[in-house]
Amino acid sequence: MKFKATSYHFDLLKDNDRVSAFFEAINDYSGNNDLAYDLGCGSGVLSYFLSESFHKIIAVEIDSKAAECASDNLNEFENVTVINSDVLDCNFRQKADLIVCEMMDTALIDEEEVQVLNHARKALKNGGEIIPKAIVNFAELVNMERDYIHWDENAKYEILSNTVNYSKIDFKDEINPDFEKDIEFKANKTGNANGIKITTVTILNDNMVCGPTPMFNPPLLIPIDEIDVKCNDLINVKLKYIMGQGIETVSTQIM
């Protein structure tokens, strides 16, 4: 099947690791299911995967061009309805067996996954599932070339510490978007630390975990005040951000 897509959604479609991870996770639902919501459906690719095993799929997309592509792509599927709307304006009357919401980005800082799930979670049946199910965030102390916050594509950096698992977020729980944590790193080499690297690992369902891919949660490099470290030094960094409010909300402080 050939999909119409905006250039951004086309890049998402070309990311095979991302698409096949969601395909596998959705395929676990093969069988006779009632209703699924696909929130932020983009080109409609995940609704296409859902269409085999759900009687009804409601796909919501805020971007009018993407919603138009999704409607065209899925118009032969009588069980899929595409709605061009902000999910936050939707009043979900029916409870779903499954909510799929791929508004993911590193540590959920830049996209609206948290706000959307906090709004839509009440529309999940008892025993219903959310894909993805959870995320786990990791941080490392680094020396990085650039002195501003950026994703790690084509970026040069050297890792100077252990990897710290600093938070886990379960999508079935109400999520507080205000994040603040003191993270303790143990240096494992001598160097000049001037940043931290954040990596998000996504738990799609009980059987599947997905690391970063080119279009799915690429690691984020965040500056900190420079500090010289040597092996076994303990460095504490306070990390703050507001999930869903953008990378401008990120701040760090060496404690």
Ligand SMILES: C[S@@+](CC[C@H](N)C(=O)[O-])C[C@H]1O[C@@H](n2cnc3c(N)ncnc32)[C@H](O)[C@@H]1O
């Ligand atoms: C990362 S893309 C995923 C697209 C598609 N689900 C896929 O997997 O290819 C996230 C999509 O969510 C949409 N989106 C973001 N915030 C939204 C909101 N509040 N309501 C509806 N759609 C939203 C974006 O326009 C974008 O198309």
